[in-house]
Amino acid sequence: MDSYQAFEVTEMDDGSFSQAVVTKAVPSLKEGHVLVKVDYSAINYKDALSSTGNKGVTREYPHVPGIDAAGVVMASSTSEFTEGQPVVVTGHDLGMNTDGGYGQVIQVPASWVHVLPEGFSTRDAAVLGTAGITASLCIDKLLMTGIGPESGPVLVTGATGGVGSMAIALLASMGFEVHAFSGKPDQYEALKALGVKQIFGREELSESSKRPMLKGRWAAAIDTVGGVPLENVLKSLLPQGTAAICGLVASPALDMTVFPFILRGINLVGVDSAEVPSSKKAAMWDFMAEHAAILKKYESWVAPIELQQLPEYIDRILKGGVAGRTLVKVS
CATH class of the missing domain: 3.90.180.10 (Medium-chain alcohol dehydrogenases, catalytic domain)
Structure with a gap:
């Protein structure tokens, strides 16, 4: 050429x-x-x-x-x-x-x-791409803080986006009960087919609350939106829960107290998929190869x-x- x-x-x-x-x-x-x-x-x-x-x-x-x-x-x-x-x-x-x-x-x-991991085509790799790497890194953070399928439901925000939908497919394949936060009602049935058990509409998490903590609902969360929805998610994590964050579609700002962190012992962990060490990125490709069956389910x-x-x-x-x-x- x-x-x-x-x-x-x-x-x-x-x-x-x-x-x-x-x-x-x-x-x-x-x-x-x-x-x-x-x-x-x-x-x-x-x-x-x-x-x-x-x-x-x-x-x-x-x-x-x-x-x-x-x-x-x-x-x-x-x-x-x-x-x-x-x-x-x-x-x-x-x-x-x-x-x-x-x-x-x-x-x-x-x-x-x-x-590429054995069995992966170049098409498979592009479908997964940055979205798959980011979703995998978020899940890796949850696992590192002791979150497992037995811990309770995991909420994924921005559920219809690339990272959100990929995270849902991976979590469901691992046996997690997956909940989703999405403002796209026309995609609800598709989310359920991907493995989501319960869906929360935009109005349920987008209104700011003055309360320092809310009723505990989720063992963990993967958040792609930031802002008020993330504040409400953090306030709603169960004791020792973890939120892995990787986006700011709603806002990069957080306005809340430290009470959920010091009274429930929750974890807030950040994920960067661009400059993560090459060895870690390779490990995430291996992780996705272990769950390659999701690609068939994800094709739609x-x-x-x-x-x-x-x-x-x-x-x-x-x-x-x-x-x-x-x-x-x-x-």
Whole structure:
């Protein structure tokens, strides 16, 4: 390959941003790097921000977004990888300030690249991607604090999003009783089919309460929204409960007392899937491989699209109109 196709975002002279599929030259291989021919990527909220010119995500344009990339090795400057080997890259700086998975070719440091677990296709890896890694890290945090299926129900907020829906599928496969917080009634039946036992609508957790603690309902929670819903969740955890947080769709702010922490002994743990050590990320891929059966159950939550359809779906995810995972067929 001398050239490849990529979905590129360009900053215009008037400060606006344009999006187009363009042809780019395949770069020369750098020392310590790997060239990957990308088969699939996915749409994450961070991709939508990068694609619309958010300088908090991507500083310089033109730029190719895509924080997920699954494909095969084209060339490697290290002996760790061989040509044709199926691999996946998620997080780090991919798709932020390093051209990402919306291009048919990426060049990344070898330390960012993971060989796919046996039995995983590049499509499987992209469906899971950052959402699967993040959900797995959240579950790992729950397990580390002693939460198990016997502890009680686990609430997942932002349940129809990529991380939320993936967390539900994984938790249900592990035998947890899963509850969901969602503002999308049209997705309730789909959530139940994924393994949810009880659903709470947006009105039930979105109103701020002056009470320092609420009735204990959940042994644990995986939260993707932050803000008032997270405050209410923390106030409603059972003694020794844990909330793993990874998002801020509602708000990055918390306004509450320390009483749930010191009177019920609850835990609030944060999850970062971008800069997590490579060894931990590899362990999460192994964890997902152990629960690979969820992929068949999750298939109805996957919407495949082509590079040319990205503008439409980027607009949808920014407006909250996407459920599950949007899979981008790149090559």
